[in-house]
Amino acid sequence: MEFTFSDEQRMMRKMVRDFAEKEVAPEIQRMETEDRFPVEIVRRLGELGLMGIPIPEEYGGSAMDYTSYIIALHELSKVSATVGVILSVHTSVGTNPILSFGSEAQKQKYLPKLASGQYLGAFALTEPSAGSDASNLKMTAKPTGDGYLLQGTKMFITNGGYADTFIVFGRTSQEGGYKGVSAFIVEKDTPGLHIGKTEKKMGLHGSSTVQLNFEDCYLTKEQLLGNEGDGFKIAMANLNAGRIGIAAQSLGIAEAALTHSVAYAKQREQFGRPIADQQGVSFKLADMATKVEAAKLLTYQAAFLRSKDKPCGKEASMAKLFASKAAVQAAIETVQIFGGYGYTKDYPAERLFRDAKICEIYEGTSEIQHMVISKHLLQD
Ligand SMILES: Cc1cc2nc3c(=O)[nH]c(=O)nc-3n(C[C@H](O)[C@H](O)[C@H](O)COP(=O)(O)OP(=O)(O)OC[C@H]3O[C@@H](n4cnc5c(N)ncnc54)[C@H](O)[C@@H]3O)c2cc1C
Numbered sequence: 499m500e501f502t503f504s505d506e507q508r509m510m511r512k513m514v515r516d517f518a519e520k521e522v523a524p525e526i527q528r529m530e531t532e533d534r535f536p537v538e539i540v541r542r543l544g545e546l547g548l549m550g551i552p553i554p555e556e557y558g559g560s561a562m563d564y565t566s567y568i569i570a571l572h573e574l575s576k577v578s579a580t581v582g583v584i585l586s587v588h589t590s591v592g593t594n595p596i597l598s599f600g601s602e603a604q605k606q607k608y609l610p611k612l613a614s615g616q617y618l619g620a621f622a623l624t625e626p627s628a629g630s631d632a633s634n635l636k637m638t639a640k641p642t643g644d645g646y647l648l649q650g651t652k653m654f655i656t657n658g659g660y661a662d663t664f665i666v667f668g669r670t671s672q673e674g675g676y677k678g679v680s681a682f683i684v685e686k687d688t689p690g691l692h693i694g695k696t697e698k699k700m701g702l703h704g705s706s707t708v709q710l711n712f713e714d715c716y717l718t719k720e721q722l723l724g725n726e727g728d729g730f731k732i733a734m735a736n737l738n739a740g741r742i743g744i745a746a747q748s749l750g751i752a753e754a755a756l757t758h759s760v761a762y763a764k765q766r767e768q769f770g771r772p773i774a775d776q777q778g779v780s781f782k783l784a785d786m787a788t789k790v791e792a793a794k795l796l797t798y799q800a801a802f803l804r805s806k807d808k809p810c811g812k813e814a815s816m817a818k819l820f821a822s823k824a825a826v827q828a829a830i831e832t833v834q835i836f837g838g839y840g841y842t843k844d845y846p847a848e849r850l851f852r853d854a855k856i857c858e859i860y861e862g863t864s865e866i867q868h869m870v871i872s873k874h875l876l877q878d
Contacts, residue, residue, distance in 0.1 A: 501798060507566050510551075514570045517546060518577035529580055529704030530849065535660055536704055539581055544615015549588060553597060558610035564739070568746045568801040575750025576757075579853035580704040582747040587656040588612070590740035591861075592619020595665050596683065599724040599732050604683060608663060620661035622652040622684075622710055623733050629653075630866050632667075633676040633730060637712065639668030646670065646682065646722070648690065648715040654860075658708035659693055662686050665736075666712075667729045676730035681723040690715030701852030738811045739804055740861050745797040745817035748825040748857040752793055755828035755850050756786045759835045762845075766837075779835060786828045793821035812874035819867035822857035829854040 503511070525536055543549050551567040553559020560566075567589060575582030593612045596604055611617040628635040637650030648668050655664070664684045671678035684691060694709030724732050760783055763774035773779045796817040803810035829851035833840035840847035858864045 501795075501802070503565075503569070506562070507569055510562065510566050511569050511573055513546065514548070514573040515576075517542070518574050518581075522574065522577045522581050526578055526849075529578070530843075533698075533703045535706050536581065536584075537660070540584060540618060540660075541615065543581075543585060548585065549615035550593070550609070550613020551589065553593065553609055553613040557597070557605055557613060559613040563805040564742075565798065565801040565805045568742060568797065571743050571746040572750045572753075572797070575747040576754045577750075578704075579747055579751050579857075580702050582750060583656060583702055583705050583856075584618075586740065586743035586747060587621060588619045590743045591621035591736045592657065592661070592663065592665060594739065595621075595681065595723060595732050595736045598735065599681070599728065600683075603720070604723065608683060612663065617662035618657050618660050620655055620657040620664045621736070622655045622658075622664045622666045623737075624653045624655075626651055626653050630863060632733065633679070635667060635669070635679065637666075637668040639670050639680055639682065639717070641670055641726075642716070645716055645718045646680075648682070648684075648712040648717060650712050651694070652710040652712075654697065655708050655710055656860075657706055658710060659696060659706035664691075664710065665723065665732075666710075667733055668712075670726045670729075678727060679729035679733075680726045681729040681732045682717055682721045683723055684715070684717065684721065688715055688717070700855065701849070702856055737861055738814050741814040741818040741867075742797065742800045742804060742810070744857055744861045745793070745800065745814070745821040748818070748821035748854065749790070749793045749797050751850055751854045751857070752786070752790045752821065752825040752828040754846070755825070755832040755854075756783070756790050758846055758850070759783060759786065759828075759832045763835055773835070782831045782835060786831055789820075789824035789828065793817070793824040796820050812871055812878075815862070815867040815870040815874075818857075818861070819864055819871065822854070822864065825854035825857055826851075 547560040550559035551562050555561040612619050625635050639646040639648050666682045666684045669678050670680040690713050692711040694711050697707040766773050800810050800813040800817040832847040836847045839845050
């Protein structure tokens with residue numbers, strides 16, 4: 499396993515780090531207090547070539563490998579997990595399904611717009627009664643002869659209020675479970691697609707999470723992604739890789755928690771000396787640093803495998819499971835190290851805690867990652 503970054507990847511890391519510190523950090527307060535979607539930051543992500551990092555040049559992307567994309571998510575999430583999730587959903591599950599499963603005409607039509615940031619992508623799998631058990635989805639996509647008619651509701655759709663395209667999953671036949679599920683590319687202005695309730699969330703303030711309602715929403719045959727019945731395969735293929743993105747987001751949060759904790763522990767004095775001199779505090783820092791390092795190795799291992807088109811389902815789940823837990827634990831300890839100040843909104847500790855928690859839930863909860871990993875172990 500090769501863990502050395504290339505010169506190009508190091509340049510990407512520096513560029514994203516500088517952008518995050520100079521342009522994203524000043525916007526955090528506004529995202530937190532106004533819950534405002536950062537349209538200007540998304541526009542800048544496009545200008546910097548970050549909205550299509552792993553997309554080939556012929557489709558208007560930056561043509562870099564998956565590891566470079568993970569580096570960008572890691573760096574952005576150190577500063578803002580909100581910006582991290584916007585980019586992660588847009589790329590991993592909003593754009594990649596078209597690259598992997600789209601017809602040439604679909605690729606030509608959508609990828610240049612998505613990769614340049616002119617379009618924002620979203621992914622609509624979850625429903626009110628189908629979350630972890632996504633194969634139980636109820637949405638229908640009834641064949642009508644010349645197209646499909648979508649009926650149903652999607653839940654918790656990231657980027658939903660601002661997205662231009664949605665990868666939507668519905669049943670084209672009434673076979674049970676994953677059979678009969680098909681994927682579609684749906685444009686935002688399609689008649690019958692209604693953007694519903696915007697969720698008020700614990701964290702990730704500024705990211706858009708909405709319900710989508712489809713009422714007699716007519717799609718042409720050209721909007722079918724892959725073949726009829728391929729939908730579940732498409733969803734799972736992209737979620738596998740998407741989990742590496744959530745691992746990178748978690749890693750960014752955990753590393754930010756560690757950085758803030760070390761700085762605070764060195765300057766905050768109690769009992770006549772910095773609290774960092776107390777073993778009760780310094781051992782917490784040592785534990786956090788060890789978990790951050792382990793999360794980094796798992797995340798980049800999965801990213802390197804994905805970059806080389808090697809199977810990485812187990813490694814992606816392990817990275818997401820471990821890194822998300824590390825982020826939650828690190829953020830809890832950060833609140834503790836900051837004491838009473840950590841419980842206030844004047845310091846970043848409480849935001850890191852609120853942002854970390856979702857990483858154990860979306861793109862497959864920790865319980866689902868355990869199921870995926872154990873299935874690999876018992877089948878291999
Ligand atoms: C902020 C946010 C953004 C999201 N973005 C998107 C998006 O862009 N697109 C999208 O399609 N979805 C999105 N989701 C949905 C997310 O992926 C689901 O919430 C998640 O998969 C869990 O589904 P659920 O909420 O229905 O929980 P449930 O599936 O009802 O699970 C509830 C609890 O039961 C546990 N559980 C369920 N089944 C088992 C089992 N077999 N064994 C052990 N434990 C089990 C779960 O782990 C969990 O702890 C988002 C959610 C949130 C909150």
